[in-house]
Amino acid sequence: MRPLGINIFDRIKNFFLQKNALSRLMLINIVIWLICLFISVFTWLFNVSDISFVTKLFAVPADISSLTDKPWSIFTYMFLQEEFWHLFFNMLMLYYGGQIFLQYFTQKQLLLTYIFGGLFGALFFIMSFNIFPVFENMRDSAVALGASASVLSILIAAATYQPEYKLNLFLLGEVKMKWIAIIFVVIDLLSIPKGNSGGHIAHLGGALWGFLYAFMLRKDFDIYMIFKRQPRIKVKSRNTDNHHQRPKTDEQYNAERAQEQQEIDKILDKIAKNGYSSLSEKEKEYLFKQSKK
Known part of the structure; x- marks a missing residue:
């Protein structure tokens, strides 16, 4: 003690x-x-x-x-x-x-x-x-x-x-x-x-x-x-880069759409011949993004 x-x-x-x-x-x-x-x-x-x-x-x-x-x-x-x-x-x-x-x-x-x-x-x-x-x-x-x-x-x-x-x-x-x-x-x-x-x-x-x-x-x-300290709220604008981009001409837009469609057709042909599992991860991701447009 x-x-x-x-x-x-x-x-x-x-x-x-x-x-x-x-x-x-x-x-x-x-x-x-x-x-x-x-x-x-x-x-x-x-x-x-x-x-x-x-x-x-x-x-x-x-x-x-x-x-x-x-x-x-x-x-x-x-x-x-x-x-x-x-x-x-x-x-x-x-x-x-x-x-x-x-x-x-x-x-x-x-x-x-x-x-x-x-x-x-x-x-x-x-x-x-x-x-x-x-x-x-x-x-x-x-x-x-x-x-x-x-x-x-x-x-x-x-x-x-x-x-x-x-x-x-x-x-x-x-x-x-x-x-x-x-x-x-x-x-x-x-x-x-x-x-x-x-x-x-x-x-x-x-x-x-x-x-x-x-x-x-x-x-x-x-x-x-x-x-009491208030949390700082950060406001992030969406697509901020788009405000600084020049508008596309009709020719540029059509050319890009044609290229995208060509890539999609190529992937779809591959699926028809060998199945969906034959696609690479990059191709699967590209196809998924295009389906969301």
Whole structure:
């Protein structure tokens, strides 16, 4: 019997060696966090700057003019985690939420839900900070980062599609997915005035996309089908060479017909004398083609 620690290590290693969307998304988030961690060590040692320049470059800003200077941030922010526990809980939720999601959906749907959930989260964050007066004084400096909106989108999509799915939670026993989803949404909604307002608003944007996507699927409409590669249809015109041929004169046509008839008569004479089996394959094929004219 192998030690428990080795077994867990092997399971983690085998999971990340899988070539699927869930393991790749988690791996990307972890690797980016590690890169940022190493950068922070070197910037501290050389006393040149701090890790905040990474945040300024890749976190999505609430200010629209700043967003136009770095439009890529609307994508990059959803892979950027600030602290270890931020990363840990997001990846934990992504793993378990992703496992449930993949029981009903494909790897491609998981990837697209992650991305669109993140985009909806960023959209909610930006719109809220530019609409509500309470955020006016902090708009210029506010940024959002983290995978939470994307992760919650996956979790809410699974809960909307299969609301009666039961999870066995520690100390709580069996709990239906719909109650877990409702609790997450309510907590984020009530937490907006308590701090990290932008983060909670982004979470709600991601949750909304997850709900909308699963709701559309229950109505037999998959919006992701617009990303499906359509087969290329090749149109081959018939007898294209004929368009470039000069029309035949009556003399040419009659001469060709006479030659063909002469060849047919020759083959028919051979059949009359020696039977059909005496014909070569070429003669049989020629006779067959002429009979189709």
